[in-house]
Amino acid sequence: MQQIEIDENEAGQRLDKFLHKFMPVAPSSFFYKMLRKKNITLNGKKAEGNEKLIIGDVLCLYLSDETIHNFKAGSVRTDEYEEAYKKLKDIQVVYEDRHIVIVYKPSGILTQKAAAEDLSVNEWLIGYLLKKGSINKMQLSTYKPSVCNRLDRNTFGMVICAKSLAGSQKISSLLKNREIRKFYRMFVKGQVVKEELLEGYLVKDESNNKSHLLKGDEGMKGSPVKTRYYPVSRFRDRTLVEAELITGKPHQLRIHMAGIGHPVLGDYKYGDRTFNDRYKRQYQINSQLLCACRLEFPKLEGTFEGLSRRVIEIPLPGEFQMLMKEQ
Structure with missing residues (x-):
């Protein structure tokens, strides 16, 4: 059995959407069967899957570790994040709070990867937050921190990054409305x-x-x-x-x-x-x-x-x- 307490990065979405993020290999039919049989419960009760999650909700998965592992197979790997954090040493944190990180990007570093083998500010950010303990591997299966704006590879300067879902939504709104x-x-x-x-x-x-x-x-x-x-x-x-x-x-x-x-x-x-x-x-x-x-x-x-x-x-x-x- 695995127990998950919903935090601010997971709140606000439907239960079935969260389950798909948590175990992306599993088909929808599996989730609805497990919900119907109460092998997946929300706050100790039977759930339908369309419930809106809120902070503090407790999700219990009465499934074997093997089943959970198989349905999560390949969904979360931290190797490239750890590699980016080690290799991109010239990236510097300029400002940080609970929801956002603003970093300095030197020239020559991508904001987001252009090819599968690239390492960018995006991967560095997750590596940095993993190193700090601000996020863990399990949380990455349902929410990945990311950059909010881009700079060209050969441009120097500040990049705004979201640590939380709330931070991502707020910064995206401010940028869209040209308020920053x-x-x-x-x-x-x-x-x-x-x-x-x-x-x-x-x-x-x-x-x-x-x-x-x-x-x-x-x-x-x-x-x-x-x-x-x-x-x-x-x-x-x-x-x-x-x-x-x-x-x-x-x-x-x-x-x-x-x-x-x-x-x-x-x-x-x-x-x-x-x-x-x-x-x-x-x-x-x-x-x-x-x-x-x-x-x-x-x-x-x-x-x-x-x-x-x-x-x-x-x-x-x-x-x-x-x-x-x-x-």
Whole structure:
């Protein structure tokens, strides 16, 4: 017999949905048979399967360990999480509370895996929480913590991650409604002299995995994008710029800045190869100098009051610091 007490990450869903997550190999007919025969009970009573679980509910599975193991076979493995936590040592926790973790991702690390063999921030997060004891292997069968927003592999900066289901739902809602303000700093080619609001439409070309910025009626079928930027410091042939990502589409900042003649330094996809090569030779710049450096949260109440109007900012990476000292 196995007893499970429902916590906040499992509450709010139907009993049958929870059972499918817990033993994903088992067919629905098995669950309903076990519920009917009272081999699976909820709070000591017969259940139908359509009950909404709440925190503190007790689920009893009067099944053999072998049966549970077989129906869970292959559903939860922690190897890759532990490996990611050991290997991706440069990821750092910037902020953490009961529901979320905000981490710093260096350039060169994926936010989420692109192939089965990849290790990303997503796997690192679960490895970190397992190491801390914030989650255990059994809990991973019904809820997996995950990243809430993405950064390109070669972008530096902060990634918001959800530890709990409540955290995931809240951050997803805030991001969807654009209530979290996201600021980036970047080195761009040339002299930027004034603040400007950029608008347009992004259209992706699947043949070469690049997006294009269009304006006016021609772009109406694309995704609308909006970026506000202003110069912070000007140097001989480059400017340190801060930008607010008002919308959040892949490659948006890089495309917008390239579109006005100020491509991001180190960006070979949309930028200036000659300009980039010169910095690569002289300063060993091997990544695009774009960093998600500041998050500003709105007024929040209740469970998430600790994040209310909180501003979270990180120092710029070493590559930025080096170029800020060079004219």
